Amino acid sequence: MDFLNYFGNVFTPYHLMLLFGGTTAGLILGALPGLSPTMAVALVIPFTFHMEPASGLILLGAMYTATVAGGAISAILVNVPGAPANIATALDGHQMARKGRASEALHYCFLSSFVGGIFGIIILIFFTPPLAKLALKFGPTELFWIAILGITVIGTIGNKSVIKGLMAGLFGLAISTIGDNPMLGEQRFVYSEHMESGIHIVVALIGLFALPQILTLLEESGKSKVGTYALSETKWITSLKYNVTRIKALSLGSTIGAIVGIIPGAGGQIAGLVAYDQIKKTSHSPENFGQGEPDGIIAAESANNAMVGPSLVPLLTLSIPGSPTAAVLLGGLLIHGLFPGPDLFTVHAEVIWTFIDSLIVAQVFMVVIGLFLSRHSGWIMKVPPHYMAASILVLAVFGTYSIQSSYSDVLLMGVLGITMYFASKLGFGPAPVVLGVILGPLAEDNFLQGKLIGEAGDGIFDYFFTGTINLTLILATLGSIAYSVYASHKMNKRVMLK
Amino acid sequence: MIKSSAINFKNSELTTAFYSFLVAGLFCFLSFYDTDADIYLFPRIIAVTLLVFSVILLISSFQLSRSYLKNSNSNVKNGLFLKILPGLLIGFIYMTLMDVVGFYTSAFFIFLAFLLLYGKREMTDPKAFIKKVAISIGFVFVLYLLFWQGLHVRTPIGLLL
Structure with a gap:
């Protein structure tokens, strides 16, 4: 029961303040239509750079939890999901708002998010340590294939084009090779003094996620705003009484969310939609769905928050993120010198268990602040896009500069961001690029080490392509590509038939 | 008759594939031309894989079927x-x-x-x-x-x- 030993660390005034600030900011940022949770977490990473590792992770964890739940506010009030994870919530949530039941819908959303979130963290607590022990068996080739699997999974699952997703991951790997060669120390692709020390993970995170978001917000500025619906005076205790009777929706949503979360790369969007689909299929009155059925919100929201904890299981054990936001969190771990694997639960046990325990407290903060915001969230919808763009730009520049007090980092962040904006217009997503940048050094280090060991033994091919774990990882990599090609082909066929 | 949005989409897919090919080609050139094989081994593997993928993307963008194009919209808007x-x-x-x-x-x-x-x-x-x-x-x-x-x-x- 390691997680109980460090529970007290969460209850220091400083950590509680971080949890309060992170949850409030996360809920508001998540609710702002157009701002993704991934970008919000990426923007906060530089602030954590100056904190103790446990404190930094507490802030990031609170933001991650709250942004996913906060996205439901805009989904319900203006029918624009704050994040992809809240697409399913909008289906019935907005219909309820149109019928004058907006507050009630928001209550269901936060209460079921809390139930799902707690369930997800329990999965995280019990599944992570045994899986981390498995990582002890990993040598250089296994770690190389793990990095390739991580990039492949994020690149293929959830991307419209499999090939573009894979290419985006490769672009990320290419960016990670700028700077010193890890074995020989010689510089590569350094064409300017600004590139001498390579590209810092946080510079890439902010550039690739925040700057394209700014330009997208500027595109949207001046467009007519969608009207929001009035918030009624429904008491949250009434909603709570109803919510606890919806055991089927809560348990189905939480279970599906946890399963989807643990699958690398799947993310909250899939969790919410699958849970919504299943509750609708198993309902006695499926015709009510899409018309303002509370079970639709309860299943979707419990699922997308139940995904948060399990999405950290493959991340903390094998460095494979369960969602794009978890990929950003990996960057947060690495800048504090915490590398996923068994060491995390032995050498850094205090830091990591404090972080995991803080996620439970973050759920409590999320439901309390969320229920409060349910009555006052109308103003969030009125923030104009250019105000958000200006704030993100200034924060992105300050955050980037603060990492190494380097003007070069700011310039590199600008170049990466503008390039990513145009690349995203051509169908390349930022998540695989970021993961390529983060996992690139892991892949290259272990590839070169494996090459040396292979040359000294039975040969490189034998060393990389034999062994149960190697073959399992290679098959998983090929399987994820094959599945994504199949899914994409099926979707194209459906579009053509329509 | 193919709608103009579909033509735009095909053009944008071709443009994407063309730019990707150019970037991959440039990365290949930078990795192979006048560089040490040991220092640039990993970037060279990435560059070649990237080039192969960009060629596949180029070929597939030529083969986009008309019915698919009819239902697709370009992401790149004028202005x-x-x-x-x-x-x-x-x-x-x-x-x-x-x-x-x-x-x-x-x-x-x-x-x-x-x-x-x-x-x-x-x-x-x-x-x-x-x-x-x-x-x-x-x-x-x-x-x-x-x-x-x-x-x-x-x-x-x-x-x-």
Whole structure:
């Protein structure tokens, strides 16, 4: 029961303040239509750079939890999901708002998010340590294939084009090779003094996620705003009484969310939609769905928050993120010198268990602040896009500069961001690029080490392509590509038939 | 008959594939030309894989079926660049100014410039202008408290702050 030993660390005034600030900011940022949770977490990473590792992770964890739940506010009030994870919530949530039941819908959303979130963290607590022990068996080739699997999974699952997703991951790997060669120390692709020390993970995170978001917000500025619906005076205790009777929706949503979360790369969007689909299929009155059925919100929201904890299981054990936001969190771990694997639960046990325990407290903060915001969230919808763009730009520049007090980092962040904006217009997503940048050094280090060991033994091919774990990882990599090609082909066929 | 949006989509897919091929080709050239094989081994593997994928993308974009094209829309819209151009210019000026006049002063001007250039045009309304100036000052002040006082990040002071 390691997680109980460090529970007290969460209850220091400083950590509680971080949890309060992170949850409030996360809920508001998540609710702002157009701002993704991934970008919000990426923007906060530089602030954590100056904190103790446990404190930094507490802030990031609170933001991650709250942004996913906060996205439901805009989904319900203006029918624009704050994040992809809240697409399913909008289906019935907005219909309820149109019928004058907006507050009630928001209550269901936060209460079921809390139930799902707690369930997800329990999965995280019990599944992570045994899986981390498995990582002890990993040598250089296994770690190389793990990095390739991580990039492949994020690149293929959830991307419209499999090939573009894979290419985006490769672009990320290419960016990670700028700077010193890890074995020989010689510089590569350094064409300017600004590139001498390579590209810092946080510079890439902010550039690739925040700057394209700014330009997208500027595109949207001046467009007519969608009207929001009035918030009624429904008491949250009434909603709570109803919510606890919806055991089927809560348990189905939480279970599906946890399963989807643990699958690398799947993310909250899939969790919410699958849970919504299943509750609708198993309902006695499926015709009510899409018309303002509370079970639709309860299943979707419990699922997308139940995904948060399990999405950290493959991340903390094998460095494979369960969602794009978890990929950003990996960057947060690495800048504090915490590398996923068994060491995390032995050498850094205090830091990591404090972080995991803080996620439970973050759920409590999320439901309390969320229920409060349910009555006052109308103003969030009125923030104009250019105000958000200006704030993100200034924060992105300050955050980037603060990492190494380097003007070069700011310039590199600008170049990466503008390039990513145009690349995203051509169908390349930022998540695989970021993961390529983060996992690139892991892949290259272990590839070169494996090459040396292979040359000294039975040969490189034998060393990389034999062994149960190697073959399992290679098959998983090929399987994820094959599945994504199949899914994409099926979707194209459906579009053509329509 | 194929709709114009479908033609745009095919063009944009071809353009994407073409640019990807160019980038992959450039990366291949930089990895192989006049470089040490040991130092550049990993980038070379990435470059070749990237080139292979870009060729597949190029071929597949030529083969997009008509019925698929009919149901697809291009993501690249006309006039897009004109809308983001002022923002890009402000960003460029920001990065140039921050070292000279100081991070906080430049942040104030850049924030205000965004508020004035985008959204509703209320240049002649003194009340609206004062409101925007006040919001910009408030934002930069919070930033100052957070970074300078809270996190002790020493940004370049420049001529002002």
